[in-house]
Amino acid sequence: MNIKDLPRIELCNVKTPIEKLNNLSKEFKNNIYIKRDDLLGIGLGGNKVRKLEYILGDALEKKADIVITSGGVQSNHVRLTVACANKVGIKTVAVLVGSEPSKYKGNTLLDKVLGAEIHFADIKNKEGHSTGDLNRLLDEEGERLVQEIKSKYEKQGKIVYVIPGGGKMPPGIAGYINATSEIYSQLQELRINCDYLVTGVGTSSTIASLIIGEKLYNTGIKPLGILVTNTLGSAKAYAERIKTEIDGYLKFYNWDLNITLDDIKLFDAYTGEGYGIPSEDGLLAIKKLAQSEGLIVDHIYTGKAFAGLLDLSKKEFFKDKNVLFLHTGGSPALFDLDSDLL
Ligand SMILES: Cc1ncc(COP(=O)(O)O)c(C=O)c1O
Structure with a gap:
């Protein structure tokens, strides 16, 4: 099955921007870019x-x-x-x-x-x-x-x-498979080389799609997932589950791609106590991004994911590489946060 043949309604017929986070790039000595899917045009946007x-x-x-x-x-x-x-x-x-x-x-x-x-x-x-x-x-x-x-x-x-x-279901995965090719062509137009694409992982269908997309379009931009939930335990347990889910999607659509556990890179050090519970480094990351670049992320998904990106950057995981953060939205949840935590 070709993605082009799947039924689709147009809800966001614009490419979301890719921007450089200039101040944080300088501070963390890494080129950090952001893909603004928080701007996906309806209901305040998001992945x-x-x-x-x-x-x-x-x-x-x-x-x-x-x-x-x-x-x-x-x-x-x-x-x-x-x-x-x-x-x-x-x-x-x-x-x-x-x-x-x-x-x-x-x-x-x-x-x-x-x-x-x-x-x-x-x-x-x-x-x-x-x-x-x-x-x-x-x-x-x-x-x-x-x-x-x-x-x-x-x-x-x-x-x-x-x-x-x-x-998280078969038609849904097509969205981020498409996004992979959108990101790839945008980066080419901007003449930017990105090595990693960092995103938060909740139900995991976004990262599963990005991994499939990376293989399908051979972009060379490795998706890295930051877990925001720990119900299943370790990153290894999540990777195994995602592998099974990816196999299911490939079979469902009859796509012949070889995706192994090595293609599924997840980090479980930034979840904090659990899903929906604000973490210390997540809250710091929210303030850092807001106060350096004027951009808003939330305490459930994107703040924890961004905390992961900043920490990996500090630890030189991205040394001499460029990294793209997928802003998957979620800022409305911030209006439910206890301001005393900030
Ligand atoms: C803002 C935001 N970011 C990231 C995610 C994670 O996406 P996924 O559930 O596909 O792993 C979600 C939803 O779960 C979300 O609402």
Whole structure:
């Protein structure tokens, strides 16, 4: 299957800019560039828009009346699904995994503004669980609720299309495979040579797509993933899972590419305590980027990912190499952060 033949709706028909972070490049003695996917033109932008072009293309082809999707209480994926589905006239049911906040802020506020039907998937006894276990139990409750709502609407005769958290499904991966070729041609036009592409890893579909894209287009720009979640444990465990997922995508689309565990480079030192919990170096990275370059990242994804890039830079991992940071968006979540932490 050729990506060009997949159903797609155009939600962001502009190339997002690639800019140099001049001040940080000087300070860290590395050429650091940024790909501004936070500017992907709808619902305040972010990486999910690229995935949703294909996912909603598929949903429309299947004549869906309703999409149901899930994510954390501050999920960017949920916010962008509602925004993009609104544009194509499909109703969104949002299952937010975690406790209902007393006040809706950041992404939750935007979910409300965008008009999603919002449900919270919570569990009663949270005491005595590790962060990883708790996240797993909450995810299971989220899954259960998604299925319950799906069957409720199906009984009413609706066509329901379920989008897994993070848009992690076959049509969604096409978005960042395309982005790989966009980045490659843009860098060529700008006459910039980049050796690494750094991105945050949550559900992992973005990095999986970038790894496939790198092989498919032979760009020589190595994707490096900074884990923002630790439910599964070590980077090795995530790499093995991503390898299995990539194999699944390759089989699904009948693509003949040889991708091995060596192609999957992940770092698990920047997650902090766990998904959604602000980390010290993540908070410092947020301030560093804001105060050096005027750009905003968040405490759940992009701040932790950028903390990884800065630390690797300090440790001379990128010595004599150029690095591109993929700004995957997420800044609305920052409006839910306790300002005392900064
Ligand atoms: C802002 C932001 N950055 C990075 C990610 C990670 O992307 P993925 O879930 O594809 O690993 C997400 C979503 O999960 C996100 O919302």
